[in-house]
Amino acid sequence: MSVEIPYITKPRPDTGLTNGKLGVWLFLASEVMLFGAFFSSYAYLRAGNTWDDFAFGRPGIEIAADAHADEHADEHAEHATDDHHGDAHGEATAHGGHEGLSTPLQPSIPMATFNTIVLIASSVTVVLAWASLLLKNFGRFRLYWGITIAFAFVFLVVKYFEYCGKFAHGFYPKTSPLLGLYFLMTFLHVIHVIGGIIVNGYLLGPGSKMWKTDPERFTQRIEVAGLYWHFVDLVWIFLFPILYLLSG
Template sequence: MSALIRYISKPHPVSGVTNAKLGIWCFLASELMLFGGLFSAYIVLRGSASEWPHGSAVLNVPLATLNTLILISSSVTMVMSWASLALKNLKKFRFHLSMTILLSLAFLVIKGFEYHSKFEHHHFPSTDNFFGMYFTLTGLHAIHILGGVIVNAYLLFPGSKLYETEPEQFLGRIEAAGLYWHFVDLVWIFLFPVLYLL
């Protein structure tokens, strides 16, 4: 099957990058438009609202700060797993990718506690536009985290068999998964101040 898609381990002579990399960047561009639409909705809703709560008054800033630091750390371990694999250090690669997955799960658990406390205080997506935006943006982001966990877990366990036969292609997959993961981190870097600090 893999023979059908060419230039997945070597750069395409026209684009100068592998098709895998071109593909993931185009996907991320479409993702940017998805989140862009929601950020746009946020601007319109907040701009037209007579009252808009300050994020820190209704949301847990210390917990979100901790989550920000966790996500930044997971981005570092992700890029370190790629670098370790590029250096052909398989043990270090596995360690860093495992750490990335664990940090992602920690992020989701903390997010779960946050949601739980919101529900306990009867704050639901239907409560008002603020919570509507809060749950939509953080929920969509959390789904992206979950997607990243699934892909990274696949690449850590069954997917890593590819390294034995096609090491270059596998390195490309780790790089693509990493690009996606840094994008998810990037979205949070903007979500955090917009929802929690303003």
């Protein structure tokens, strides 16, 4: 005997929502708060500071703007408790940022841009996969869903090379608070990508048998998994400019 769980495919009359959909949205709301805490920490660390402030003087860090090193040291001494000193030379490093290696993250901009395109494309294939199920085209669904998972792997490979580049230059989470947050935020995002691969992989493999037995429920699962994947894309859309492009 099995007990039937209500509102899996038929929406609850009062809310108009299925369990899965409401559940995933509440989960995503809690995820926003998780990432939000780190975005907030990052904003606090960055306010009035540049990457140079945190990188300078630490072992294993190469800063291109060596000429300004002494000035920076003086500023640190004079304004140890003064947060607004970053305004003036923050601008200077932002301008010079693209001319050479001035911050740890600037060399990663091409890789991060590529990964942005990969994730956005994977977001499109997710919704196309779902639309294919609505059109009862299971073959097309498998194609789009498979491409989505492949894109996720591409993202991870690029990320691997990005991290390797950081380690090769002696940039570790312990190197500075900002680098620590960079690794924390990007790796938390990587964990989400891996989680997505596991769930989406199951739905492509053994989980897809449900299409034959209960297509409506399977379509619902794909929609919910898709919502999660869009969220992973959404987080990256904000991480990309904040961490990489504004790393001056």
